[in-house]
Amino acid sequence: MTVASTKQPRHAAGPLYALGLEGSANKLGIGVLSHDPATNQTTILSNVRHTFVSPPGTGFLPKDTAKHHRTHFASVCAAALRDAGVSPAQLSCICYTKGPGMGAPLTSVAVGARALSLLWERPLVGVNHCVGHIEMGRVITGASNPVVLYVSGGNTQVIAYASQRYRIFGETLDIAVGNCIDRFARTLRIPNDPFPGYNVEQLAKKGGVLLDLPYAVKGMDCSFSGILAAADVLAAQMFAQDKLLAAGGALKEGETRITPEDLCFTLQETVYAMLVEITERAMAHVGSRQVLVVGGVGCNERLQEMMGRMAADRGGSVYATDERFCIDNGIMIALAGLLAWETGFETRLEDSTCTQRFRTDEVHIAWRED
Amino acid sequence: MTAAATTTAPQPIPAPVPDPSPPEPSIHDFPLPSALLHPSSEPPTLITQGAEGRVYRTTWVDAGRECALKHRPAKPYRHPVLDARLTRHRILSEARILQKCRREGVAVPALYGVDEAAGLLALEWIPGAPVRVCVNGWIARRKERRRRLADGAVGDESKAQEGQDNSEPAVVAEVTADEEGADVLMDLLRRMGEAVGRLHKSGVVHGDLTTSNLMLRPWEKGKAPSNGHAETEQAAEESLDGEIVIIDFGLASQGTADEDRAVDLYVLERAFGSTHPKAEGLFPVVLDGYRGTFKGAPVVLKKLEDVRMRGRKRSMLG
Numbered sequence: 001m002t003v004a005s006t007k008q009p010r011h012a013a014g015p016l017y018a019l020g021l022e023g024s025a026n027k028l029g030i031g032v033l034s035h036d037p038a039t040n041q042t043t044i045l046s047n048v049r050h051t052f053v054s055p056p057g058t059g060f061l062p063k064d065t066a067k068h069h070r071t072h073f074a075s076v077c078a079a080a081l082r083d084a085g086v087s088p089a090q091l092s093c094i095c096y097t098k099g100p101g102m103g104a105p106l107t108s109v110a111v112g113a114r115a116l117s118l119l120w121e122r123p124l125v126g127v128n129h130c131v132g133h134i135e136m137g138r139v140i141t142g143a144s145n146p147v148v149l150y151v152s153g154g155n156t157q158v159i160a161y162a163s164q165r166y167r168i169f170g171e172t173l174d175i176a177v178g179n180c181i182d183r184f185a186r187t188l189r190i191p192n193d194p195f196p197g198y199n200v201e202q203l204a205k206k207g208g209v210l211l212d213l214p215y216a217v218k219g220m221d222c223s224f225s226g227i228l229a230a231a232d233v234l235a236a237q238m239f240a241q242d243k244l245l246a247a248g249g250a251l252k253e254g255e256t257r258i259t260p261e262d263l264c265f266t267l268q269e270t271v272y273a274m275l276v277e278i279t280e281r282a283m284a285h286v287g288s289r290q291v292l293v294v295g296g297v298g299c300n301e302r303l304q305e306m307m308g309r310m311a312a313d314r315g316g317s318v319y320a321t322d323e324r325f326c327i328d329n330g331i332m333i334a335l336a337g338l339l340a341w342e343t344g345f346e347t348r349l350e351d352s353t354c355t356q357r358f359r360t361d362e363v364h365i366a367w368r369e370d
Numbered sequence: 371m372t373a374a375a376t377t378t379a380p381q382p383i384p385a386p387v388p389d390p391s392p393p394e395p396s397i398h399d400f401p402l403p404s405a406l407l408h409p410s411s412e413p414p415t416l417i418t419q420g421a422e423g424r425v426y427r428t429t430w431v432d433a434g435r436e437c438a439l440k441h442r443p444a445k446p447y448r449h450p451v452l453d454a455r456l457t458r459h460r461i462l463s464e465a466r467i468l469q470k471c472r473r474e475g476v477a478v479p480a481l482y483g484v485d486e487a488a489g490l491l492a493l494e495w496i497p498g499a500p501v502r503v504c505v506n507g508w509i510a511r512r513k514e515r516r517r518r519l520a521d522g523a524v525g526d527e528s529k530a531q532e533g534q535d536n537s538e539p540a541v542v543a544e545v546t547a548d549e550e551g552a553d554v555l556m557d558l559l560r561r562m563g564e565a566v567g568r569l570h571k572s573g574v575v576h577g578d579l580t581t582s583n584l585m586l587r588p589w590e591k592g593k594a595p596s597n598g599h600a601e602t603e604q605a606a607e608e609s610l611d612g613e614i615v616i617i618d619f620g621l622a623s624q625g626t627a628d629e630d631r632a633v634d635l636y637v638l639e640r641a642f643g644s645t646h647p648k649a650e651g652l653f654p655v656v657l658d659g660y661r662g663t664f665k666g667a668p669v670v671l672k673k674l675e676d677v678r679m680r681g682r683k684r685s686m687l688g
Contacts, residue, residue: 043382139383160644167644210451219578219621219637269449276447281421285582285645306447313446314419 008344011037016092016342017045019080019116020334023069023109024101024129025153026052026060030076031330032084032091035338042139045084047324047331050076057189059182066104073112080330088120093346095337098126099358101154106354114352125337126347129328130155130360134166135339136332137294141319147288149279149307150360152295152328153178156275157360158220158282164365169282170220177271178297180224184267187235188260195327200264201300207265211258215270220281222274231267234258272303276310289316299326339367402426403441403490414439422460422620427495430482436495437482442620443489461486464619467574468493474572477565477587477615496615498588501562502581504610505646508555509545545649556655558586558610563659565614566638571664575630577621579638581645585615628666632673635660639674 010016015034022029031047052068054060081088096113099106117124134148148159148166156172175183178197185196190203213230216223238258241251251257279291291311293304298320307318325332343366402414403426414428423442430437442457444450461484471478480494499507545552562584569576576583589612623630635657643650657674661667 041382162644163647165647167647169641169644210449215452215456217621218633219580220641221637269452273445273448273452277421277445281578284419284421285580285641309447310445 010092010342010344012092013038015041015043016338017086017090018125018334018338018341019077019088019091019094019122020127020132020330020332020337021077021094021096021109021113021116022129022132022328022330022333023073023105024097024099025105025328026054026065026068027328028052028069028072028076028109029328029330029333030073030080031334032080032086033331033334033338035335035342037342042335044331045086046080046082047329048076048080048083049327049329051194053193053195056191057186058192059186062102062104065102066108069105069108070112073108077112077116088116088122091120091122093123093125093337093341094120095125095127095333095341096352097129097132097333097354098347099129099355101129101354101356103354103356106356110352110354114349117349117352123341124347124349124352125341125345126352126354127333127337127340128358128360128363129333130157130159131166131363131365132332132336133294134159134292134360135336136325136329137292137298137319137321139335140321140325141292143290143292143319145288146290146292146319147279147283147286148292148294149275149298150295151177151275151293151297151303153182153297155295156222156224158278159360160282160286160288161365161368162286164368166360166363166365168359168361169285170222170278173218173221173223174225175228177224177275178295180228180271181267181297183228184231184235184263187232188263190260195296197297197300200268201302203261204264204268204302207259207261207263209256209259209262209265210269211256211262211266213266213270215274217274217277220278220285222278224271227267227270231263234263234266238263268300268302272300272306275303276306279307280310280314283311283314283316289314290319291316292319294321294326296327299323343367403439403443403488420618422618423489430492438479438493438495440491440493441489442491457489458486460620461489461491464491464622467619467622467624470624471569471572471574471616471619476568476572476574477613478619479615479617496585496587496617498586498612498615500582501558501584501586501614502645504558504586505555505581505649508610509646509648512545512551515551544647544651547652547655552652554610555649556652559652559655560659561614563656563661564663565616566635566656567660567663567667569616570626570631570634570667570670573624573626574619575623575625575627575634576616576619577623577634577637578618579634580641583616583618585617586610586612587615588612626666628670628673629677631666631670632677635670635674636677639678 015036017032017034020031027049029049032045034043034045050072052060052065094113094117096110097106113124130150133150145161150157150159154176156176157168158170159166160169181200182196185200190196190199211234214226216226241258283291291307293307299322304318304320311318414426417425417427423440426439428437428439429435442461445453465481465484468478468481472480479496482492484491547556639653642653657671661671
């Protein structure tokens with residue numbers, strides 16, 4: 001990441017405004033936010049989101065998602081500015097997601113960001129998506145220095161802050177937890193609207209039998225691909241049972257009737273127990289009692305409940321937000337970008353690229369003291 | 371294709387408030403496992419609340435034998451069936467692996483007793499401090515030393531300004547291999563690598579190697595290798611002298627796969643970097659120590675490079 005030559009902190013009388021543009025996955029989120037460097041007070045002025053929802057049984061493909069973002073970019077952006085009542089001239093900077101994420105959607109939004117930057121003559125700030133989630137979570141919940149569990153469709157990381165970096169203590173060794181849940185929803189042909197994880201959660205609330213799934217924790221890391229494969233095998237057994245029963249057959253003696261509800265219940269109980277376990281390990285390791293859950297999976301109530309019990313056991317508490325801030329949005333990009341901007345950071349137009357691979361610990365968190 | 375749009379009314383969010391409960395790991399009250407309520411046992415002290423469970427310092431059978439009692443309480447957040455399955459499996463596996471290590475001569479705590487239904491494991495008490503504390507202590511002493519040097523320079527009026535400017539970054543700079551005093555730290559790191567190597571040689575993979583799970587046990591009187599090691603306790607701490615004892619086998623497994631061994635090293639490497647960012651650059655010394663411990667070690671280290679590359683979303687640069 002390139003840094004402007006003048007790394008002088010920027011001060012202002014009164015609040016600074018920023019526009020945030022996010023489109024690393026299937027959500028196009030644009031929002032306006034203000035932050036007052038003197039009082040450290042943040043105000044959300046608008047938070048508009050438009051989601052690309054693919055039909056049941058399918059996932060969102062980069063090509064279609066990018067097209068969705070291009071189609072709706074102008075209207076969502078206009079709505080965000082209108083809701084906020086802020087004119088482009090008032091903006092200090094235009095913040096966009098530099099990565100990580102899917103290439104084609106990222107590119108669409110980066111192109112949009114560049115166009116706005118040239119059109120309105122406002123500087124650009126490229127933002128790490130994960131850092132955006134963390135900063136938004138900290139501001140919304142007021143947690144000052146928590147261990148962060150960042151769980152979404154593309155990322156699963158346990159993060160703790162040290163010496164101006166968000167350091168990754170544990171992460172998935174293969175697929176993200178949200179990806180595991182989304183793909184299992186696809187196996188069961190559960191609708192993707194509003195999002196697959198929500199529908200899995202609703203089904204899980206009706207389940208109660210814990211089926212046998214593997215449990216894969218390695219130190220502070222975990223793995224989900226084997227669990228997905230095992231869950232798919234159970235789902236195939238269930239479909240076979242459906243077929244058998246529909247044909248007038250009967251189950252073998254002692255065979256459990258597998259239901260979608262129990263499958264979702266089992267999947268949730270297993271993967272969330274793993275996530276809580278690795279988070280607890282990180283908390284024990286760094287000696288922290290605060291835990292912040294961010295990312296799309298973070299708005300799952302069962303995960304929040306389990307995390308809350310664990311934190312209470314350690315004499316601490318869990319900080320979580322609702323879908324407005326958990327799920328990808330523009331204001332989190334605006335916030336992380338504006339905080340960087342205030343420390344003197346800027347992304348020049350020729351450097352305003354995006355990247356699918358951008359580790360959380362690559363970002364220098366200049367706005368936090370050691 | 372459907373769409374969902376959300377808007378929120380502007381509302382100021384106050385600045386984040388500092389953590390009301392400081393992260394100081396002061397231990398609050400838990401119900402004690404029944405083994406510790408027995409009138410004949412010594413009053414136990416809670417040593418740590420790890421992720422896996424709680425460790426109490428108490429005595430075993432007679433008052434003179436110190437013991438670490440590891441209690442894995444039920445995790446209320448976990449489904450009871452899953453929890454019972456995991457606890458039982460982990461306790462028994464930990465006990466078996468400790469026995470295996472003992473047999474093979476790897477430095478681990480002795481196993482005194484197991485009660486897998488109650489979630490209890492009684493282990494030998496290891497004196498000394500975790501390597502994490504030792505390394506951080508070394509780094510803190512180094513910082514202090516450098517600060518004193520810098521203050522000395524400030525005392526000289528003519529160099530006051532200059533001295534402060536030049537020394538400040540040096541105080542917080544990363545530890546390098548050739549700097550003064552780094553040899554004791556490097557020696558400790560080498561012994562860490564050797565300890566892990568011996569563990570792997572015996573057919574055990576730890577699963578959660580961190581500098582918190584490696585203890586530095588001071589040499590017992592008369593047992594120290596006879597090549598001029600420190601005598602007093604203070605000197606022992608300063609010199610980072612002693613034997614590395616590996617603890618907490620809660621996630622260990624038996625196996626000799628190079629892949630698993632490499633992941634073990636990778637976990638240690640990452641934990642080391644996150645826990646001791648200042649000394650991150652010295653980690654290759656650990657691997658050097660590991661290399662010489664058994665025949666298959668070079669293959670494992672080769673595999674470690676693959677594991678590193680595979681780490682998710684690694685930067686594509688370099």
